[in-house]
Amino acid sequence: MKLYFRKVGEQGPSLIILHGIFGSSDNWLGIAKVLADQFQVYLVDQRNHGQSPWSDEFDYQVMSEDLLEFIQEHQLVKPIILGHSMGGKVVMQFALNHPDIAQKMIVVDIAPKFYPVHHTAILEGLNSLDLKNLASRTEANEHLKRFEEKEGVRQFLLKNLYRNDQQEFAWRINVKVITKNIDVVGHELWVKNSVNIPAYFIKGAESHYIQPEDERYIAEIFPNFELIEVPQAGHWVQADQPEAFVEVLRSIL
Numbered sequence: 001m002k003l004y005f006r007k008v009g010e011q012g013p014s015l016i017i018l019h020g021i022f023g024s025s026d027n028w029l030g031i032a033k034v035l036a037d038q039f040q041v042y043l044v045d046q047r048n049h050g051q052s053p054w055s056d057e058f059d060y061q062v063m064s065e066d067l068l069e070f071i072q073e074h075q076l077v078k079p080i081i082l083g084h085s086m087g088g089k090v091v092m093q094f095a096l097n098h099p100d101i102a103q104k105m106i107v108v109d110i111a112p113k114f115y116p117v118h119h120t121a122i123l124e125g126l127n128s129l130d131l132k133n134l135a136s137r138t139e140a141n142e143h144l145k146r147f148e149e150k151e152g153v154r155q156f157l158l159k160n161l162y163r164n165d166q167q168e169f170a171w172r173i174n175v176k177v178i179t180k181n182i183d184v185v186g187h188e189l190w191v192k193n194s195v196n197i198p199a200y201f202i203k204g205a206e207s208h209y210i211q212p213e214d215e216r217y218i219a220e221i222f223p224n225f226e227l228i229e230v231p232q233a234g235h236w237v238q239a240d241q242p243e244a245f246v247e248v249l250r251s252i253l
Contacts, residue, residue, distance in 0.1 A: 001066050002073070004051035006043045009036030013103070014079040015253070016042045018067070018087030021119065021185055022157055022173060024050035031238055034246050039253065042079075044070060046087065048174035058174075058181045060093040060189060067094045071101060080253065084108040084238065085209075086185055093189050095197050096221070104198040106252060109207050109235050111214040112221055115186035121147045122157065123179045131169045137161060140169070191221055199225040200252045204233035204240065228252075 006025050015035065017028045025043035032041040045052040046063055055062075067090060071079060081102045083091035088107035095105050125147030134140055137158055144154045160172045178185075199222035203210045210227070218225055228248050233240040 001047055001053055003066055003070055004045040008032040008041045009039050012039045014076045015039045016079050016081045018044055018083035018090050020085030020087050048177050050172055054174040058177050059184045060089055063090045064093040064097050078103040080104050082106040085110050095195050099195040106200045108202045109204050109209045109237055111210050112189040114188040117183050117186055126175050134169045194221050196224050201227045202237055202248055203229045204235055204237040205229050205231045207235040209235055
């Protein structure tokens with residue numbers, strides 16, 4: 001699948017960044033601009049997100065192959081691959097499937113294990129929004145308050161709302177397919193062999209996504225790994241502590 005992307009920076013090694021569920025390349029633009037002095041940063045919209053095509057196929061194997069196609073299309077040699085949450089699982093699956101392509105991988109606040117579905121309320125809110133009769137983004141925000149109490153999360157979700165050519169509201173995310181496959185997003189990765197790629201896991205200190213007991217499993221799959229914890233950060237490490245996150249990134253890169 002030919003994915004939409006934004007490129008920031010014109011010199012240095014290639015760095016590919018993959019967003020998480022409900023996200024897009026736009027979420028990482030601020031980080032990319034800070035790194036653009038030393039890196040060519042490729043911000044990619046994954047399938048069913050942002051401005052990339054939609055498909056009924058939506059799992060880590062097909063998204064891993066999307067990443068391979070992107071690297072080959074742009075003739076990137078030994079890129080660094082970074083992914084947050086769902087994007088982090090894509091990066092891990094890619095490294096497991098194609099261990100010799102990336103120079104190193106960076107995984108932000110996710111482990112390769114199974115996670116139970118925990119976006120049910122959000123998806124219920126997105127699916128229940130009547131887009132044809134929606135008058136404004138403010139009205140959409142009011143509607144979503146019944147399903148998500150955090151203003152920041154609602155605004156993040158509403159970044160996916162836009163007006164199409166008919167000036168009607170529409171989603172940039174494929175809500176139908178994501179809803180149907182939301183359990184797949186939590187699936188454990190397919191592992192055939194361990195991979196010795198340099199692997200960096202960045203964890204938010206206040207996040208529960210990577211537990212101490214997960215480190216043994218990570219070490220089995222990616223023996224050449226390092227876990228770095230960012231203080232006062234939750235699951236959205238890059239948004240909660242952007243300066244500290246960039247400092248960690250630069251030390252890795």
